[in-house]
Amino acid sequence: MGKRTRKDLPPKQEGKATEEVPKVPIFIMGKRYEVPASLTIQKAFEYAGYQLIRGCGCRGGICGACGTVYRFPDSHKIEVGLACQTVVQPNMYLTMIPFFPANRATYDLEKVKPDLDSLVKLYPDVMRCVQCNTCTKSCPMDIEVMDYMAAAMRGDLAKVAQLSFDCVMCGLCASRCPAEIAQYHIAILARRLCGKYIIPKSEHTQAMVERIEEGKYQSMLEELMEMDEDRLKELYNERETEPEGAGEDWTPKDTQYL
Amino acid sequence: MGGYPPELKKLIKKVAETRPARVERKKRGEEFPTLSLREREERLKFHPDYKEESRRELRVGPNKGYAISPEAVDLLEAKSRVDPDQIDLSEIEYETDVLIIGGGGAGTAAALLAQEHGAKVIIATKLRHGDANTMMAEGGIQGATKGNKDSPYYHYLDVVGGGHFKNTPELVHTLVTEAPKVIAWLESFGMMFSKSETGTMMTLHGGGTSRKRMHYAADITGAEIMRTLRDEARNRIDDIRVLEFSAAVELILNEHGHCAGAVFYNMETEEFFNIKAKAVILATGGSGRLHIQGFMTTNHYGATGDGLVLGYRAGVKLCFLHTVQYHPTGAVFPEQAEGLLITEKFRGAGANVLNIDGEQFVNEREPRDVEAASLIRECAVVGKGISTPTGKVGLWLDSPMIDMLKGEGTVRKEFPGKHILFRRYEIDISKEPMLVYPTLHYQNGGLECNAQCETSIPGLFVAGEVTGGVHGENRLMGNSLLDVCVFGRIAGKHAAIFAKERAKEGRLTLEHVKKYHKQLEEAGIAPERVAPMLLPDYSNPEVRERQLTAHYVGTIR
Numbered sequence: 001m002g003k004r005t006r007k008d009l010p011p012k013q014e015g016k017a018t019e020e021v022p023k024v025p026i027f028i029m030g031k032r033y034e035v036p037a038s039l040t041i042q043k044a045f046e047y048a049g050y051q052l053i054r055g056c057g058c059r060g061g062i063c064g065a066c067g068t069v070y071r072f073p074d075s076h077k078i079e080v081g082l083a084c085q086t087v088v089q090p091n092m093y094l095t096m097i098p099f100f101p102a103n104r105a106t107y108d109l110e111k112v113k114p115d116l117d118s119l120v121k122l123y124p125d126v127m128r129c130v131q132c133n134t135c136t137k138s139c140p141m142d143i144e145v146m147d148y149m150a151a152a153m154r155g156d157l158a159k160v161a162q163l164s165f166d167c168v169m170c171g172l173c174a175s176r177c178p179a180e181i182a183q184y185h186i187a188i189l190a191r192r193l194c195g196k197y198i199i200p201k202s203e204h205t206q207a208m209v210e211r212i213e214e215g216k217y218q219s220m221l222e223e224l225m226e227m228d229e230d231r232l233k234e235l236y237n238e239r240e241t242e243p244e245g246a247g248e249d250w251t252p253k254d255t256q257y258l
Numbered sequence: 259m260g261g262y263p264p265e266l267k268k269l270i271k272k273v274a275e276t277r278p279a280r281v282e283r284k285k286r287g288e289e290f291p292t293l294s295l296r297e298r299e300e301r302l303k304f305h306p307d308y309k310e311e312s313r314r315e316l317r318v319g320p321n322k323g324y325a326i327s328p329e330a331v332d333l334l335e336a337k338s339r340v341d342p343d344q345i346d347l348s349e350i351e352y353e354t355d356v357l358i359i360g361g362g363g364a365g366t367a368a369a370l371l372a373q374e375h376g377a378k379v380i381i382a383t384k385l386r387h388g389d390a391n392t393m394m395a396e397g398g399i400q401g402a403t404k405g406n407k408d409s410p411y412y413h414y415l416d417v418v419g420g421g422h423f424k425n426t427p428e429l430v431h432t433l434v435t436e437a438p439k440v441i442a443w444l445e446s447f448g449m450m451f452s453k454s455e456t457g458t459m460m461t462l463h464g465g466g467t468s469r470k471r472m473h474y475a476a477d478i479t480g481a482e483i484m485r486t487l488r489d490e491a492r493n494r495i496d497d498i499r500v501l502e503f504s505a506a507v508e509l510i511l512n513e514h515g516h517c518a519g520a521v522f523y524n525m526e527t528e529e530f531f532n533i534k535a536k537a538v539i540l541a542t543g544g545s546g547r548l549h550i551q552g553f554m555t556t557n558h559y560g561a562t563g564d565g566l567v568l569g570y571r572a573g574v575k576l577c578f579l580h581t582v583q584y585h586p587t588g589a590v591f592p593e594q595a596e597g598l599l600i601t602e603k604f605r606g607a608g609a610n611v612l613n614i615d616g617e618q619f620v621n622e623r624e625p626r627d628v629e630a631a632s633l634i635r636e637c638a639v640v641g642k643g644i645s646t647p648t649g650k651v652g653l654w655l656d657s658p659m660i661d662m663l664k665g666e667g668t669v670r671k672e673f674p675g676k677h678i679l680f681r682r683y684e685i686d687i688s689k690e691p692m693l694v695y696p697t698l699h700y701q702n703g704g705l706e707c708n709a710q711c712e713t714s715i716p717g718l719f720v721a722g723e724v725t726g727g728v729h730g731e732n733r734l735m736g737n738s739l740l741d742v743c744v745f746g747r748i749a750g751k752h753a754a755i756f757a758k759e760r761a762k763e764g765r766l767t768l769e770h771v772k773k774y775h776k777q778l779e780e781a782g783i784a785p786e787r788v789a790p791m792l793l794p795d796y797s798n799p800e801v802r803e804r805q806l807t808a809h810y811v812g813t814i815r
Contacts, residue, residue: 038593038594039594040594043796046796046797047798048798048801049797049798049801049802049805050797051797051813051814051815052559052796052797053385053503053525053526053793054526056385056559057385057386057389057558057559057560058389058393058394058558058559059558059559060394060598060599061675061679062393062394062481063386063388063389063394063481063558065385065389086682087594106492106493106495107493108493109447109448109490141678142678165450165476165478165674166478166674166675166678168481169485188485188486191448191450192448192449192486192489194448195445195447195448195449195450195486196445196447196448197448199450199453199457200455200456200457201445201457202403202441202442202445202453202457202458202459204403204404204405204406204458204459205401205403205438205441205442205445206442207405208402208403208405208438209438209439209442211405212410212435217410217411217435221410221411221414221435224414224427225428225430225431226427229423232418232419232423233419233423235415236295236418236419236423237294237295239412239415239416240468241469242463242468242469243287244287244289244608245284245285245287246470248454248458250407251406252407257409257411257412258405258407258409
């Protein structure tokens, strides 16, 4: 491949900043770079010249690839954020932690009971939590990690599930835990147990699966599959739409295709 | 430093002024009139797909003469990343029954079903397991689970209506009849759907639905599906092996014309290696990172259309790739959030789309293509868009209405992801609207397959966004999460059965790659470009120019 010139590059350069934006110094793993002040940490890496492979995923704050730790020279505080969501600030010393080792238990969900015993059996570390709150302070999603760990120690799985629901599994909690716990693995186990055993099953879904398996809709669907476009359009236009404000008890006028 | 600047704050006041009356109308059930099919056609003239320069004909391959986006054509008319003569196919690094390329929703669902059908599975993915558009889908998953008011019949009608009646009927049939099963399947894995106290699934409307059948898990439905499926795959570690940071660069065929593996590139050590398999599933997802027509995108970092390239070179036909989906509402403010998906669920929950005067100009629940075209028209033709400080243009999405309609705190509770995100920028979306504009969202078309996910190449299966047909020319909200689960499962099952019953051992070959190169040459195309792209190029071009000893193959060193 020849040397690339500017015009070969796609017009949309996410890492490129507009000229007017003032630049600020940041320290990527201790090394100083000057980057436009409006960039996120992720785009600042790219502006500095990195082609990200680790530490970049959805670029939208949900995949947990880009957990980042930073601090300022005049502060004792360790701060955290997702690189794709956090705007650079002058003099931040930062590093991404794209991976942190954490052991995960394997289990057969069908055979695990939703109680404290199974949680402790799979993750004995649960009980090592000293409730120091470092995890909560290191969560870029503002999850009350310590509180869900407390709930876990009580065996209140529903509470763990509810409090940990926004977890992106970036691993920053585990990276800072003095008790060496992998909180986020415990949390997903609790959520799955809660989803499977504690929250009531949706009976209407099961009922519909049975109807489909009985072949109830087969002939009407086959009719649609064979139908010419004009007739399909008519049916489409005539179909009744459930009103926006309708409650669960709403039923359509035409019930022959239900 | 955060929040809306004063000039936008002033405009927000206009939105607040018209809000009480709009909320009252909504409460009375009075909606902004929806467009008829004929009016939709008129409106679609403003859709990016209908621009004259939006398509170019392919000059090589099984779809020669087919016009699709120039960005996709460039990709397909590129050379392989490797010289096929340099690859020693007698060196096999891994061998397995079923090889799955792509570790998103479709790939992972496929792995689970292949394993259940007795196969040893390798998932190879170029980033991490779960790095995929599935993770980012927010709104929900469709399925006619409520028999008192809905059935697969109505789901079918909605799907084909959204797809301009062009969808492949057998695929739609499979999608809508498998939907309730998939939802029950996800529930059995402990996925936390939003439910009532008695277990009734909460369901909402999406654009173009006739019944409320959008099931969800707050506003992170895709993430919840992805992390649950991934967790389940990790429980089956004895049979499902995951290779991360391993990007497929070519499919390997054998002398019988069967697909028998793939050539991979280790993204970190920059080595190439081969995996041999009895059956292969391409589940590589979409291509938003091609930035078609310069649009921003909601897509994952790795959405570069790799599977299209691999499949097309091996001889699989493309279909429905002439249409591209623009999500009507991507964030345009603040700059850091640009392109970010603002889920359709906001509109499903009642939020109006408004112009600079705080007035409605389109019903907020039109199918996506019609809705996106309406937003573009309002800015470009009517001239009632709102300009941002960075020179972008957008329209208001009035999220505060939702709290007024459904009770204080609803936005915070139902949209925790977006609420937190905007709070970081000092914007409370339960009090102030968001600025949005259409953003590149979904690859409506892709590789052709049947309802068993088989392609024209024996042993090659496809599932998810890389395929075409099920959504016709335009996908409806909530049907992509459904698509990846339904067809991922089917691909996994049928690939496992193929591996057991139909796979034929034979000499491995990359002859198809050589042939493709020859076709390019004969067509007078001598591209410097290589494909698959693997990752988009966002690193600083000035820095690249100074990397005097670096050798770039496409975007990757």
